[in-house]
Amino acid sequence: xxxxxxxxxxxxxxxxxxxxxxxxxxxxxxxxxxxxxxxxxxxxxxxxxxxxxxxxxxxxxxxxxxxxxxxxxxxxxxxxxxxxxxxxxxxxxxxxxxxxxxxxxxxxxxxxxxxxxxxxxxxxxxxxxxxxxxxxxxxxxxxxxxxxxxxxxxxxxxxxxxxxxxxxxxxxxxxxxxxxxxxxxxxxxxxxxxxxxxxxxxxxxxxxxxxxxxxxxxxxxxxxxxxxxxxxxxxxxxxxxxxxxxxxxxxxxxxxxxxxxxxxxxxxxxxxxxxxxxxxxxxxxxxxxxxxxxxxxxxxxxxxxxxxxxxxxxxxxxxxxxxxxxxxxxxxxxxxxxxxxxxxxxxxxxxxxxxxxxxxxxxxxxxxxxxxxxxxxxxxxxxxxxxxxxxxxxxxxxxxxxxxxxxxxxxxxxxxxxxxxxxxxxxxxxxxxxxxxxxxxxxxxxxxxxxxxxxxxxxxxxxxxxxxxxxxxxxxxxxxxxxxxxxxxxxxxxxxx
Amino acid sequence: xxxxxxxxxxxxxxxxxxxxxxxxxxxxxxxxxxxxxxxxxxxxxxxxxxxxxxxxxxxxxxxxxxxxxxxxxxxxxxxxxxxxxxxxxxxxxxxxxxxxxxxxxxxxxxxxxxxxxxxxxxxxxxxxxxxxxxxxxxxxxxxxxxxxxxxxxxxxxxxxxxxxxxxxxxxxxxxxxxxxxxxxxxxxxxxxxxxxxxxxxxxxxxxxxxxxxxxxxxxxxxxxxxxxxxxxxxxxxxxxxxxxxxxxxxxxxxxxxxxxxxxxxxxxxxxxxxxxxxxxxxxxxxxxxxxxxxxxxxxxxxxxxxxxxxxxxxxxxxxxxxxxxxxx
Numbered sequence: 001x002x003x004x005x006x007x008x009x010x011x012x013x014x015x016x017x018x019x020x021x022x023x024x025x026x027x028x029x030x031x032x033x034x035x036x037x038x039x040x041x042x043x044x045x046x047x048x049x050x051x052x053x054x055x056x057x058x059x060x061x062x063x064x065x066x067x068x069x070x071x072x073x074x075x076x077x078x079x080x081x082x083x084x085x086x087x088x089x090x091x092x093x094x095x096x097x098x099x100x101x102x103x104x105x106x107x108x109x110x111x112x113x114x115x116x117x118x119x120x121x122x123x124x125x126x127x128x129x130x131x132x133x134x135x136x137x138x139x140x141x142x143x144x145x146x147x148x149x150x151x152x153x154x155x156x157x158x159x160x161x162x163x164x165x166x167x168x169x170x171x172x173x174x175x176x177x178x179x180x181x182x183x184x185x186x187x188x189x190x191x192x193x194x195x196x197x198x199x200x201x202x203x204x205x206x207x208x209x210x211x212x213x214x215x216x217x218x219x220x221x222x223x224x225x226x227x228x229x230x231x232x233x234x235x236x237x238x239x240x241x242x243x244x245x246x247x248x249x250x251x252x253x254x255x256x257x258x259x260x261x262x263x264x265x266x267x268x269x270x271x272x273x274x275x276x277x278x279x280x281x282x283x284x285x286x287x288x289x290x291x292x293x294x295x296x297x298x299x300x301x302x303x304x305x306x307x308x309x310x311x312x313x314x315x316x317x318x319x320x321x322x323x324x325x326x327x328x329x330x331x332x333x334x335x336x337x338x339x340x341x342x343x344x345x346x347x348x349x350x351x352x353x354x355x356x357x358x359x360x361x362x363x364x365x366x367x368x369x370x371x372x373x374x375x376x377x378x379x380x381x382x383x384x385x386x387x388x389x390x391x392x393x394x395x396x397x398x399x400x401x402x403x404x405x406x407x408x409x410x411x412x413x414x415x416x417x418x419x420x421x422x423x424x425x426x427x428x429x430x431x432x433x434x435x436x437x438x439x440x441x442x443x444x445x446x447x448x449x450x451x452x453x454x455x456x457x458x459x460x461x462x463x464x465x466x467x468x469x470x471x472x473x474x475x476x477x478x479x480x481x482x483x484x485x486x487x488x489x490x491x492x493x494x495x496x497x
Numbered sequence: 498x499x500x501x502x503x504x505x506x507x508x509x510x511x512x513x514x515x516x517x518x519x520x521x522x523x524x525x526x527x528x529x530x531x532x533x534x535x536x537x538x539x540x541x542x543x544x545x546x547x548x549x550x551x552x553x554x555x556x557x558x559x560x561x562x563x564x565x566x567x568x569x570x571x572x573x574x575x576x577x578x579x580x581x582x583x584x585x586x587x588x589x590x591x592x593x594x595x596x597x598x599x600x601x602x603x604x605x606x607x608x609x610x611x612x613x614x615x616x617x618x619x620x621x622x623x624x625x626x627x628x629x630x631x632x633x634x635x636x637x638x639x640x641x642x643x644x645x646x647x648x649x650x651x652x653x654x655x656x657x658x659x660x661x662x663x664x665x666x667x668x669x670x671x672x673x674x675x676x677x678x679x680x681x682x683x684x685x686x687x688x689x690x691x692x693x694x695x696x697x698x699x700x701x702x703x704x705x706x707x708x709x710x711x712x713x714x715x716x717x718x719x720x721x722x723x724x725x726x727x728x729x730x731x732x733x734x735x736x737x738x739x740x741x742x743x744x745x746x747x748x749x750x751x752x753x754x755x756x757x758x759x760x761x762x763x764x765x766x767x768x769x770x771x772x773x774x775x776x777x778x779x780x781x782x783x784x785x786x787x788x789x790x791x792x793x794x795x796x797x798x799x800x801x802x803x804x805x806x807x808x809x810x811x812x813x814x815x816x817x818x819x820x821x822x823x824x825x
Contacts, residue, residue: 092699094693
């Protein structure tokens with residue numbers, strides 16, 4: 001394999017977004033018939049690198065070579081023309097149409113340039129599917145297929161476009177064991193046909209099963225590329241972490257009080273399979289895990305946004321069989337969501353309206369609003385959180401990310417919750433606002449609130465939490481005390497041991 | 498496998514046959530039993546002539562509906578096409594065949610306008626087509642100061658009133674438009690793209706196709722059907738009336754929804770026709786039973802909502818059966 005010209009070579013690629021260096025001189029290559037596994041923590045830069053490869057993001061610096069030839073103009077069209085195909089976690093299939101129509105979407109075979117040549121489309125589709133060892137009738141509609149089969153159709157679609165570089169992004173995250181085997185045998189067939197495969201995965205055991213080489217990324221940088229045969233899983237994990245915590249977290253630990261929230265055997269939808277957790281008053285509990293492990297869904301279920309069942313759900317000393325958001329607010333639970341622009345704010349309303357939105361019923365029990373009371377309440381929280389500029393009539397859409405996050409937190413505190421679930425408290429906000437948010441959380445906990453904090457940032461989890469739960473594939477897989485090192489948490493999140 | 502046959506058959510019936518078919522059959526039995534005038538040749542022929550316009554409009558709407566859009570302008574556009582058609586024949590002495598082509602072009606123009614508003618200006622189709630409706634109504638009324646245009650050439654009445662091979666020409670028109678729509682949707686790449694627009698527009702864009710173009714064309718097609726319907730209607734009445742299509746867009750839309758495309762990316766020409774027939778027969782049956790007009794409106798609305806709810810329930814049931822099957 002070595003000595004050949006690589007199918008793909010990405011040299012010293014850099015890419016910045018405002019405030020973040022997402023890729024810092026990353027080099028990556030791929031040979032024909034090779035499975036090159038790309039691993040890294042959430043936010044390590046894997047997706048950004050793949051988006052540069054697909055032409056979706058323009059690169060700031062660096063070069064891309066295909067078959068040794070430098071590519072001066074790189075765009076989605078150029079990427080497609082050079083045989084780069086992505087199979088995303090979210091499928092791009094038409095559910096009500098046949099498999100063949102999906103495989104040939106945009107490149108239909110026609111008779112006289114006018115009419116669909118369904119017979120030859122079915123035949124061709126059948127051939128492609130057979131070549132990757134998939135037994136699916138090209139005539140059936142995609143709706144009738146299982147998730148794994150749909151994924152095969154996505155792969156077949158890529159192959160019909162003459163893909164030579166195939167990116168599989170977490171292809172096994174939604175598959176059962178048997179389906180994974182099917183996928184792997186397909187991957188083996190593709191390798192034999194000389195296709196190069198970039199395989200992004202969080203599952204370490206898969207690395208050994210199908211990978212030829214592995215590249216580890218961390219914080220937008222290339223940490224190393226190794227032969228899979230020469231490296232142990234432990235070494236890979238060490239490469240993934242290897243970061244010292246250089247941020248200071250203002251957590252002043254205090255003695256936790258009574259149990260504020262207790263969940264046993266909770267299930268919800270497809271992502272939450274078995275969650276057991278407890279949060280005490282005066283405590284910040286971190287909920288860690290990889291993207292897709294069901295953390296956000298757990299928060300939504302506790303808050304009653306999604307249907308859930310639990311063996312036992314106890315909030316503030318009372319047992320509940322069912323819960324819905326309105327009840328949750330009434331009994332003193334607040335949910336500060338992950339995507340504040342979409343779920344947390346009314347972007348075109350003023351700061352004042354946003355701040356009083358949740359506590360309206362509490363401050364106006366008879367249902368009639370008084371502007372003076374509204375203003376007083378809003379002012380209180382603007383001062384408390386030092387929201388800049390302190391202009392109540394400012395439309396929140398125009399505030400900075402950090403100030404928007406303060407508005408979201410403020411609006412929930414105005415409703416005086418005792419249990420606060422906070423999902424990614426500092427995502428996308430600058431360092432100054434970050435430490436302010438952390439101080440609020442510290443003070444809230446020490447004044448007797450119970451806080452469940454979901455975070456994808458390992459330093460935040462380690463620095464802020466008094467206790468840490470780790471989720472893996474919809475289950476709470478482990479509980480760790482403060483002071484646990486990140487390696488142990490990451491191993492648990494990845495389901496190793 | 499054998500034990501599953503009954504279940505598969507049930508699933509096939511629920512899935513492939515539009516729900517409206519069953520409701521239609523029940524309704525026809527009810528009307529036939531209640532009044533002997535319903536199931537007569539005269540009534541059927543009458544229905545064909547009257548119904549051609551609605552069915553043709555339904556076939557246009559269903560195409561827009563499959564892309565995920567809403568079409569509320571075709572009633573007004575049809576009125577306008579009729580006015581233009583009569584105007585060029587009466588005031589410019591244009592031969593009918595040329596006038597018919599112009600009528601269709603006006604329809605296509607307005608449909609294309611809808612498409613452009615929706616794709617380039619990013620206006621929701623509901624609002625865009627409502628706006629076009631206003632423009633078309635205004636122009637139709639303005640053309641002859643709100644008056645009817647009469648005195649059309651004698652031979653123009655052939656289209657709406659004569660037979661060809663013993664079949665009324667409007668029925669031929671339905672058959673032709675039906676075949677055209679069917680072929681477009683099922684046998685051409687355009688059809689695939691129409692379904693793709695409704696099913697997953699992103700997928701179509703990712704496959705490197707100009708999604709906007711096909712969306713505009715879908716609206717243009719609906720405009721064309723309004724132009725065709727205008728010819729039949731004007732010929733039947735031998736006059737063009739500026740408000741004749743008022744309310745028609747609602748019936749055509751309801752027909753298209755009933756035909757099984759209340760979900761974007763789904764629907765067939767057959768479904769559109771069946772939905773249209775459902776509306777026609779309901780209206781006709783209520784008339785024959787002698788139910789007062791105001792009550793008719795209320796019943797009409799109730800039956801419509803019931804039919805849509807039933808279709809939705811069936812849809813959910815099928816989905817559930819499929820999920821269960823997969824779990825096994």
